[in-house]
Amino acid sequence: MSASIAEVEEMARKCRVEIVKMVYRAQAGHPGGSLSEIDLLAALYATRMRVRPDEPKWSDRDRFILSKGHASPGMYAVLAEMGFISHEDLKSYRVLGGVCQGHVDMKWCPGVDFSAGSLGMGLSFGMGCAVAARLDKSDRRAFVMIGDGEMQEGSVWEAAMAAAHHELGNLKVILDRNRIQNDDFCEAQMRMFDIPAKWRSFGWNVKEIDGHNMAEIMDGLDFLEADENSNGPSILIAHTIKGGGISYMENNPAFHGAAPNDEQYKQAMIELGEVEA
Amino acid sequence: MTRMAATRDGYGQALLDLADNPKVVVLEADLGKSTKSLHFRKAHPERTVSCGIGEQNMLLVGAGMAASGYIPFASTFAIFTERAFEQMRNGVARPNLAVHLCGSHGGTHTGTDGSSAQSIEDLAVFRTLPNVVVMHPCDDVSTRALTMQLADTNSPSYMRTARNKTPVMYDDAAEGTIQIGKGVQLKEGTDVAIIACGVMVSESIKAAEALAAEGVSAAVIDMHTLKPLDGDLIDSLVSRCGALVTAEDHNVIGGLGSAVAEHLVANTFAPLEMVGVPDRFGESGQADEMLEVMNISSPYIAVAARKAISRK
Ligand SMILES: Cc1ncc(C[n+]2csc(CCOP(=O)(O)OP(=O)(O)O)c2C)c(N)n1
């Protein structure tokens, strides 16, 4: 809970290494959205989430829902850093029988609270967790990470409206605003205009940050947890870079769902400081 | 050597070929690179409607365009077509609007994406909708031929295509023999008939070859159209072979096996063994591994064939 900014940054760097290794080994998977979310995920787990890695089903744990479930390598890397799974388990990504299924799956992997893979479902599930916590008179929270492309699903807005209606102050969303979806840039696929205004008009508390600046991320997480924002659901809009941290993946729609080749893998390890050039 | 190809590529090619018809339009939900509608989009951006990641909207935009004289081809992953099931039911099938929905990456064969992506119920659910033609072709040649014919069909349709490459069954000259609603006998046989669709057609050919080595003569049918089902062909297989096997990469409940069984009980009788996903969800694995995990690869088809024969 008390990790310093430097410690979280180092944790995120290690996670980036594991993300690249996972998709490289599998020669499949989703590096882009894993790299854009990773600083946020590392900070959330290292400094906010009330969880017990040795008791993953602890009933009063905070819930984390990776609604953009394809970005599973990022979550698996963080779960390994936190001790929910081992680093050896990461080798099972996309391998038959492995705990690290292609998309995060609560049936297969300790620490995963929602079986994702179909976009636009996690926020509703998170709302269910938040309503249940309120009924239980528990102070546990539900954190939900959604993608910007994912926001195009109508169901996201059904949940957004309902969560505000029910004043769910224990529901906290992080939007990975990396500006790219599957086929192309969001701007080309489906323009979303004023995203903060949309959430505000749905009754949410809204804050925008740079999702790769650790100091801003801490401020953003403070905002999500702040008492004055417990009147209803809150969303942190994190401006990120898809593929962030690996030069040739950055802002490159081709690396939404593609693995690096041998050459690219070596380059990534150099850029991440794992090996010398 | 057998050529290998993915059915989704046949779909992409057909859309391009259909573009001469100015009424043909393409609808996408951020998966055009995967379903292969991207080729049409590149060539004809003005006739391609991006619906973002919004499958429900896409289906009804298609309905509105069909009602306005256009011929919409909409595609996404097979699994995500199901999200728009009620739109398809009430907005497309009920008014009988010819929207052509294609679900790629169907079945457990889609592989390491895992259970969330492996649609095993799409054929079943769309088969329950009145007016809707349901197809699952086995190679790129037949997918292209069937997609081309859809443009002249006045009914809505659902077609499942697959992500991964499988052996090509037809040469280009055979294209004329492929028709919506007509099964194709790919291999003659007298002891048992294996009726298959999609990726299981090539597995069935393998099974028939293994059976032949043991002196069992198995016919293999490519039943690319599940609805309307080719009942005449099934009747003739019953009288010629007297035992049937169905093979599909789909839940054994509700798909091709069920369609054949429904026909059998209402018409002539023969023992039927159904090879299909044993009513369970998939998981991450390579395409060929998944067929093993699900007990639907060629050896399982051969076992089912011998069992069907023993029940004669
Ligand atoms: C309902 C649904 N439709 C389509 C897909 C296929 N798909 C997987 S990832 C993706 C793009 C997601 O973009 P975004 O939400 O921006 O995620 P990120 O950029 O963080 O990877 C799509 C269309 C899906 N998983 N679920």
Ligand SMILES: [Mg+2]
């Ligand atoms: Mg995105």
